[in-house]
Amino acid sequence: MRKHSDQTSCADIKEKIIGATTELIGTSHGDPDRVSIRAIAHHAGVSIGLINYHFTSKEKLIEVCVERIIKQVIHSFKFDREIQDDPKDRLFSGTVSVFTFLKENPEIAKISIVSDLSSPHRNANSVTSYQAILSTLPDGFSGERKKVAAFMLLSTIQSAFLIRSVADDLLDFDLYTDEGVRSFFKHVIDLLFTPESTHD
Amino acid sequence: MRKHSDQTSCADIKEKIIGATTELIGTSHGDPDRVSIRAIAHHAGVSIGLINYHFTSKEKLIEVCVERIIKQVIHSFKFDREIQDDPKDRLFSGTVSVFTFLKENPEIAKISIVSDLSSPHRNANSVTSYQAILSTLPDGFSGERKKVAAFMLLSTIQSAFLIRSVADDLLDFDLYTDEGVRSFFKHVIDLLFTPESTHD
Incomplete structure (x- = not known):
């Protein structure tokens, strides 16, 4: 050598692995x-x-990879900020792309979300996601309101992903189809983006 | 006989136990x-x-008791419907009392919520809670919007409870105090109750 x-x-070699x-x-x-x-x-x-x-161990390697994968999602959120002007559209497409990513990586996503909820800490993936959503929200929101809205959006994305097998029954949205996901999050974003806050 | x-x-005897x-x-x-x-x-x-x-087994007994306890919470939600006229006030006080209940029964609440999120099914405690919230929401909401709002509120209550140890840091609300809980959920309910929906 x-x-x-x-x-x-x-x-x-580490990167290759x-x-x-x-x-x-x-x-x-x-x-x-x-x-x-x-x-x-x-x-x-x-x-x-x-x-x-x-x-x-394999577990340790998987942990590193999960963090990498989650960072890619967060990157996609930031990317949207550059190419879309309307904050509502940006938030909507960012949310849909994150949810789609979770659906395409279901086991990794489940491990990451359930573990963050069960043992929350400041460096959790969910905290990074929360901060990414926060940075995507328009300035019109007041500080406190902005944080609450970002948290509500993240909680909704995570719960909806975890309970997607019963969503059709409970919510009348089929979260296994793109159409269902778009329609569901259209309502979510509409509820958070009140006329009040967008007119600020 | x-x-x-x-x-x-x-x-x-079963009831006594x-x-x-x-x-x-x-x-x-x-x-x-x-x-x-x-x-x-x-x-x-x-x-x-x-x-x-x-x-x-003790686990089976605990499971039965957890369901009983959760039903008490749901009852408190319905109770609020009878004594308060304003739907926003009703939702707010119902939400605060549910969150307070979760905080006072932290281990039971954690077991119940994490298990429902990890293995969702139609008879889960969370589904009953979701339906209780749904019945508390004012009729002004359209059908789809109402379901989404109820789901967002439940997701926010559950996630906020689970991550309460980092809430002070992340959200600027101290969810260990009554004041912090009331202030946080005031914002949550305000975000969901848009002028649009209350004026329907």
């Missing part, structure tokens, strides 16, 4: 249980021993 | 882990064997 490039190649794992989670419908360490090693072109060396 | 009186006393357990959960800050089967037997004046005979 070339000694001078050891540090670089160490970071490279994270990238391979994230890809495999994606093709496994977001279910980390269906991704074996053997498959990760094969996909990343490294040995199982090297994965254990860098991440100590 | 020997058989008849056997059945009656059987139901009586449920009542004793519910009381003990209440005096243990809503934490079923702190209630021993020995204490239940003593408080109900029955043997441990009889408890196991009727409920098979």
Whole structure:
């Protein structure tokens, strides 16, 4: 092994493993249980021993990947801020894209949300999501109202995702279809964006 | 009628055990882990064997009691409908009393909410709570909007309760004080009760 490039190649290998794992989670419908360490090693072109060396356990590796994946969602929220002028449209499309992301990565999303709700802490993924929503809300909202609205939107996205199997029955929205998701969140955003707040 | 009186006393004993357990959960800050089967037997004046005979396990008994306790909350929601005319006031005081109840029974509430979110089903406690909120909402809301608003309110109550330890930091509301709870839910109800919907 070339000694001078050891540090670089160490970071490279970690990235390669994270990238391979994230890809495999994606093709496994977001279910980390269906991704074996053997498959990760094969996909990343490294040995199982090297994965254990860098991440100590599969659980630890999955945790790192979940954080990466969640950061991608948050990035999509920020992206919307740049390309859409109307704050309501921006919030709507950001919300729909986050919900769609959760649906496409159901197991990862469930692990992340339930764990954040059960053991809340300041660095939780949910806190980052909350802050991303907060930054997307229009300035028209007063400070306190803005925080409450962001929290209500995040709570609704998370709960609706978790209980989507009974949403058709309870809410009359089929959250398994794009049409149902758009229609549901159209109402959610409409309720939060009162004439009062948009006219501020 | 020997058989008849056997059945009656059987139901009586079950009720006595449920009542004793519910009381003990209440005096243990809503934490079923702190209630021993020995204490239940003593408080109900029955043997441990009889408890196991009727409920098979402490977990099963706790489950029955949690449902009872949650039904009390739902009753308080309905009660508010009778004594308060203004729908916004009714919703506000109902919401505050539910949140206060959750805070006073934190372990039971956490078990119930996290379990409903993780494994949603039609007979979940959360579904009953959702329907109670729905029946409290004013008729001014259109059908779809009403369901979405009820769901948003329930999601917000549940999430706010679960993440209350970081609420001060994230939301600037101290959800451990009555003042903080009232102030937070004042904003929540204000956001849901838009001029648009109340003027319908």
